[in-house]
Structure formats: C-alpha cells, structure tokens
Amino acid sequence: MMTPGFLYMTGALLLFLPLNNKTRYLLSILITAGALMVTFSLHPGDRLQLDFLKYTLIPLEVDPISKLTGLVFAVGGVAAVTYSNFISAFGSLRLIFVFIGSALTVVFSGDLFTLYIFWELMTISSSLLIITANDETKRTGYYYFLMHLAGSLCLLWGIFIQYSATGRLSLNAIEAGIPFFIIAIAVKLAFVGFHTWMPLVYSKAPFYVAVVLSIYTTKVGVYVMSVLVPDIHWLAYAGLISALFGIIMALRQTQIRKLLSYSIIIQVGYMIIGISVGTTEGTTGAVFHLVNHILYKTVLFMAAGVVIYTTGKDHLENLGVLGRRLPITSVATWIAFLGIAGVPFFNGYMSKTIIKEAIQEPLLTWGLNVMSFGTCLLFLKFMYYAFFKGRTIPLQKKPTISMQAGLVFLTLMMIVVGIHPTVLENVTSMTVDIHYFDTKHMVSGVQPFLWSIPFFILFKQYFLKDPKRLPYFDIYPIIGNVFVFIGYKLSHYHDGNLNRYWLWATTTLIILWLLMI
Structure with missing residues (x-):
C-alpha cells in the first residue's frame, strides 16, 4: 500500500x-x-x-x-x-x-x-x-x-x-x-x-x-x-461574493485564458457554498462539482491551448478556428460548454443539482441562480467567438496527436458522468437521494441556459466590445514596495556597530517582557 x-x-x-x-x-x-x-x-x-x-x-x-x-x-x-x-x-x-x-x-x-x-x-x-x-x-x-x-x-x-x-x-x-x-x-x-x-x-x-x-x-x-474548515457558514456568503466578482470580471475579458481564469473563481464559489452550508449533501455536491469542474475546465483550457498552438494567438477572435478547422476540439468544446452551463445530461448538471438541493436559504438560492445565469452568458460569449464571429485564419501547424488524445479522454469522461450521474456515487460510498432526471430538477437545470440566450442576443454588444482599459488594481506590489523601502532605510542602521545591535536586542526583549506581564 x-x-x-x-x-x-x-x-x-x-x-x-x-x-x-x-x-x-x-x-x-x-x-x-x-x-x-x-x-x-x-x-x-x-x-x-x-x-x-x-x-x-x-x-x-x-x-x-x-x-x-x-x-x-x-x-x-x-x-x-x-x-x-x-x-x-x-x-x-x-x-x-x-x-x-x-x-x-x-x-x-x-x-x-x-x-x-x-x-x-x-x-x-x-x-x-x-x-x-x-x-x-x-x-x-x-x-x-x-x-x-x-x-x-x-x-x-x-x-x-x-x-x-x-x-x-x-x-x-x-x-x-x-x-x-x-x-x-x-x-x-x-x-x-x-x-x-x-x-x-x-x-x-x-x-x-x-x-x-x-x-x-x-x-x-x-x-x-x-477537511480543515468545513461548516463555517459565513464562508458560503463569501463564496457567493467571490463568484459574482468572477462573473463581472470574466465578462469583460477578451483574452481566452483570462476569461477562463476568472470563470474558475465562479465555479469555486459553488464549491465553497456547498462545503460551508454544513450538510453532508452540500459537501458531497461540492466534491462532485470539483470532479466535474476538473473535467470540463481542463478541456476548455486544452482547447484554448490548441488555438494558441495552431495560430500563435491568444485572443477570443482567434477561436474561430475551432468551428472551421479543428473538428475534434470543437466537439470537445461544445460538450464542455454544456457541462459548465449545467444543462441536463451533461456532467455539470448533476453536481449543481445536488448543491441547489442542499441550500435552504433564499439569498444563497438566488445567488446560485445568478451564478448559473452568469456562467451561461460567459460561455455563450466564448462559443459565439468560436463558432459565429471568430475570424478564419490559417493554421500555422496542426495540433499533435497527444494533445487531441488528452482532449478526447476527458471528453469521454464528461459524457459518461453526464449520462450516468450516479457513476460518481458508485465509485465511492458517497450517495445522494436525488432523482436527477425528474421534471423539477431538469427544468431548474435548463432555465438559466434558456434565459441567457435571448439576454445575450439583446445585449451582446456590451459583452463583445474590446474595452480599452479594464479596471484593475493590485495592492500586493504596493505592499511589496513598502517593505522594500522600509528594509532599505533600516539597512543604513546595520553598520556593524555591535553596541547598537545589543541595545536593539535588549530593548526589544524588555518590551516583550512588559507586554507579557
């Protein structure tokens, strides 16, 4: 062992x-x-x-x-x-x-x-x-x-x-x-x-x-x-906020991998909510969603990699090669898209259904619906560029057989889980008392996708424009520069004077001793 x-x-x-x-x-x-x-x-x-x-x-x-x-x-x-x-x-x-x-x-x-x-x-x-x-x-x-x-x-x-x-x-x-x-x-x-x-x-x-x-x-x-911090209920709301932020940022992206990166934040939000609600059903749904997310998000990153490898470009408009020149990658992308959208008979549907059933609070339920709707909008944008708007550009080279083999392998796994959602339960003893394909759950699963289609058609001009300047603020380089500046200033006092070092050490020990009293 x-x-x-x-x-x-x-x-x-x-x-x-x-x-x-x-x-x-x-x-x-x-x-x-x-x-x-x-x-x-x-x-x-x-x-x-x-x-x-x-x-x-x-x-x-x-x-x-x-x-x-x-x-x-x-x-x-x-x-x-x-x-x-x-x-x-x-x-x-x-x-x-x-x-x-x-x-x-x-x-x-x-x-x-x-x-x-x-x-x-x-x-x-x-x-x-x-x-x-x-x-x-x-x-x-x-x-x-x-x-x-x-x-x-x-x-x-x-x-x-x-x-x-x-x-x-x-x-x-x-x-x-x-x-x-x-x-x-x-x-x-x-x-x-x-x-x-x-x-x-x-x-x-x-x-x-x-x-x-x-x-x-x-x-x-x-x-x-x-494992370490389950059942901390307020983290469910934090996960919802994080996911909503991911939707806003992802919809503004024009670079393929940045769009996919922000979408990871959305899907992780589902998992945080499932773990934090404090029920066995919620944790099970979160773990199943982890499995499904690895399958479809990896396929999407692999598809993006094929586009970059064959065209040398990393922009949404270059996704057009998927619909016209890369049939295997195109089919895998469609299956992954329907999976991440939570459409019935595709793998993301089963884990999202479990998490929805585990949620009893109206605000979190509303949040999950918004997250599903936003996810569908995001990947309608992805697929629009891939199959309708993207430019037809010549391929610089063909994808390797090994690249396509990795795609096909995970796509087959997605198909199996989507058609037979209980396969994940059968692998382990984690079982959920849910009839995945009853009318209630299927309607709930397909609604965000159906509503997102007319919404995207009506407002796609706002999702597709290339913003000149995206709002971006990163505080960590500022913090790093502050530490470097302070360290540089303090370095002037490290002049090899042993008496000064003894004074610093003694003063620090006295202060610590006073704090402990």
Missing part, C-alpha cells in the same frame, strides 16, 4: 535518465496509468502510519472524499501528461510530475505535517515551472511564488497554533488557528482579494502549464477546505 503521488515523484527522478522522445512518452504514460490504477485500488479505511521523532505521521489515509478526489486527480494527470508530452521540455515535464505527485499526496495526507510538506512542494514545483518556462514568465513566476509562499506561511502558523493548543496534528479536529488556515486556503482558491495571481499566471505561462495548474491548484484548496 502506497500513496500514488510517490509514483509521480519516482517518475520525475526517472526522467533524469537520457531518454529519447518516444521512450519518454512511453515512460510517462506508464507512470500516470500506474498512479491511476494504484488510486483506484485504494479503499476507504486504508491507512499507513509512520513514527517520526516523537510524532505519529499518516502519509496515507483514505476516506470516500479523498478517494474520489484522488481518482479525478489521477485521471487529470493522465490527460495533462498525455496532452503536454511532446510539447514540453524535459525539465518542465519533471516539474509537472513533482507538482502532480505533491497534489495527490496532499489529498491522501492524514496529518498536518505531511499536508504542509507537500503543500509547500506544490508551491515550489509550480513556481519553478513558471519561472523556468521562458524569460517572459520569470517576473510572473516570482509573483506567483510570493503569493503562495505567504499562504504557506499562514498554513504553517495555523499548524503551530493548532498543535500548541491541542497537541495534535490531526486533520479532522481543528480548534485553533482557523483564521490562518482560511487565509492559506483563500490564496490557493484564488478567492476574491487573493485572486490576483491566477489571471496573471494562467494568461502568461505556457498554455500546457496553465492546463496543469487549472487541474490541481484551486482544487487542492477546495479539498483542504472540506
């Missing part, structure tokens, strides 16, 4: 061997397939315990939620590695393996120490993946690293407070340090106010890097939230 993430770690080491492209491709596929099989073979209740110094660590603990999350992470790993195999450099592929392995290990972690180590390894590997991609992404990678490092430090401080208060490293009994855990998760979730890294990174990093990040980064945040 082993954590499937360790297979990816082993794969990262094996990729240091001098291999040709075909051998590398075969090895990569074998490792991802092996990790998927290992994850599938795990059963709720499986547990691996190790003694480290005076602590008891649990690098592997399986329950229904971690089993389902781990499975979709492993499926996403197969698709992402297949998609990027022949278009990424050796070094990037090794970092992708470390990143995916770390995410899988976080999901199956049974203690705070293990969770923190691999949470931090996710940050390091993904930051290096961005920084080393090319010269243009270095600054973006540093920004991403600093944002996530701040989140990791909050997580570490929360762990210190929790352990000091309880003497336990268990994941399921968080009693102290909750504000620090929430901030750490908020950074990973790209919650409004902590979101600035995501549209920046996803739009500037290589498209295959954006595909991998879109699968794991925010979803790890959702999973850890469901």
